[in-house]
Amino acid sequence: MGKVISFVSGKGGVGKTVITANVGLALSKLNKKVLVVDMDLGLRDLDIVLGVENRILYDITDVLNGTVDYERAVVKASDYNDITLLPASQTRKNEEVSKDSLCELLKKLRLEFDYILLDSPSGIGVGFENCVSVSDCVVVVITPDVCSFRNADKVLSELDRLLADNAKLLINRQGAKFLKSGKKDAKKQIDSLSVECLGIISEGKLEKSAAEIAKRIVE
Numbered sequence: 001m002g003k004v005i006s007f008v009s010g011k012g013g014v015g016k017t018v019i020t021a022n023v024g025l026a027l028s029k030l031n032k033k034v035l036v037v038d039m040d041l042g043l044r045d046l047d048i049v050l051g052v053e054n055r056i057l058y059d060i061t062d063v064l065n066g067t068v069d070y071e072r073a074v075v076k077a078s079d080y081n082d083i084t085l086l087p088a089s090q091t092r093k094n095e096e097v098s099k100d101s102l103c104e105l106l107k108k109l110r111l112e113f114d115y116i117l118l119d120s121p122s123g124i125g126v127g128f129e130n131c132v133s134v135s136d137c138v139v140v141v142i143t144p145d146v147c148s149f150r151n152a153d154k155v156l157s158e159l160d161r162l163l164a165d166n167a168k169l170l171i172n173r174q175g176a177k178f179l180k181s182g183k184k185d186a187k188k189q190i191d192s193l194s195v196e197c198l199g200i201i202s203e204g205k206l207e208k209s210a211a212e213i214a215k216r217i218v219e
Contacts, residue, residue, distance in 0.1 A: 001110050001111070002033075002109065002110040002111070002112070002113045002114050002115060002116055003110075003114070003115055003116070003136045003137070004106055004110070004116045004118065004134055004135045004136050004137075005115065005116070005117050005118070005135060005136065005137045005138075005139060005217070006039075006117075006118040006120050006131040006132060006134075006135040006137070006138045006139065007019060007020045007023075007117065007118065007119055007120060007139045007141055007170075008120040008122075008128055008131065008132070008138055008139070008140055008141070008155060009120075009122050009140065009141045009142065009151070009152075009155070010122070010123065010124065010140075010142075010148070010150075010151025010152055010154055010155040011122060011123075011147065011148060011151045012122040013143075014141050014142055014143045014148060014172055014173075015141065015143070015172040015173065015201075015206075016119065016120070016122070016141045017038075017040075017045050017046055017049055017119050018049055018206065019141055019170065019172060019201070019206070019210070020036055020046065020117050020118075020119040021036065021046065021049045021050055021080065021083075022206055022207060022210035023117065023210050023213055023214055023217070024036045024080065024083045024115075024117050025080045025081055025083060025210065026207075026210040026211045026213065026214035027083075027114075027115050027117075027214045027217065027218070028080070028081040028082065028083045029081055029211070029214075030214055030215070030218060032114040032115055032218065033084075033112070033113045033114045033115075034083045034084065034113060034114065034115050034116075034117065035074070035083070035084045035085075035086060035109060035112075035113040035115070035116045035117070036050075036083060036084070036085050036086070036116075036117045036119065037060065037085075037086045037116060037117065037118050037119065038060070038085070038086070038087050038088035038119050039060070039088060039094075039097075039118050039119055039120050039121060039127055039130070039131055040088050040094075040119060040120070040121040040122075040127065041060075041061070041088045041089050041092045041093055041094045041096070041097065041121070041127065042088075042089070042090060042091070042092065042093055042094070043088075043090075043121070044059075044087055044088035044089070044090055046085060046087065046088070046119050047075070047085060047087045050077040050079070050080055050083075050085055051077065051079050051080075052075045052077050052085060055075050056075065056087050057072070057073070058072055058073035059073060059086075059087045059088055059089040059090075059092075060073065060086050060087065060088055060089065060097075060105075061089045061092045061096065061097070062089075063086070063105060064097060064098065064101045064102065064105060070086065070105065070108070070109065073086060073087070074086050075087065084113070094121055094125060094126045094127030094130070095126050097126075097127070097130055099129075099130050099133055099134075102130055102133075102134055103133070103134050106134050115217070118131045118134075118135065120132075124154065124155060124158045128158070129162065132159065132162055132164050133162070135164075135166065136166060137166045137167075137168060137217075138159060138164055138166055138167045138168070139167075139168050139169075139170050139198055140152055140155050140156065140159075140167055140168070140169050140170065140195070141170045141172055142169065142170070142171055142172070143171070143172050143173045143176070144171055144173065144174055144176075149192075149193070152169070152193060153193060156193060156194075156195060167195050167196075168195065168196050168197070168198040169190060169193060169195045169196065169197045169198060170197070170198045170199055170200075170201070170213070171190075171197065171199070171200045171201065172201045172206075173201065173202075173203050174200050174201060174202045174203065175202050175203045176203040198213060198216060198217075199212060199213045199216065201213075
């Protein structure tokens, strides 16, 4: 039975989508069958990150609505060790996705894939709640700055409200240049959020860090 992992964030621009792709690649290199799902309806980017934007014919809403089977909507990303992408729609909204239908789809997909990575929309709206509700693990992606830590605290509060006790923290761009007044030392802030840290990605070392994170996930 495959494991579903959501990558979420309280704000955009923290690198969530690129991290989802790279962790997916790292898992595939560990001989795991990986599906990445773009859940950011209306603002899809994961297809561009994976270099398959010109091959998209159907999307997750077509599958959820019963227009096509998921096999016709997914695309193999050959440059990413053949990980599989289920893209988002560019014209539909997150509010149009039924939580029940998403849960039913993932029950089927769990039988086909070892890991299913959901690239959640930024923020704590309906799309976020849908992803959280179907996930075995929720990875909260942040950067080491004041705004991101504040938003992470809000995201974790929402996870508590949703009774999701499966959250982990992932800090991206450690060592990057931020405004002095807003910069935070990641290691000193982890304890304040009272959540397990899955990893810290140093600036410019995403590929190496993704490999380490993948190993932790499969342990």
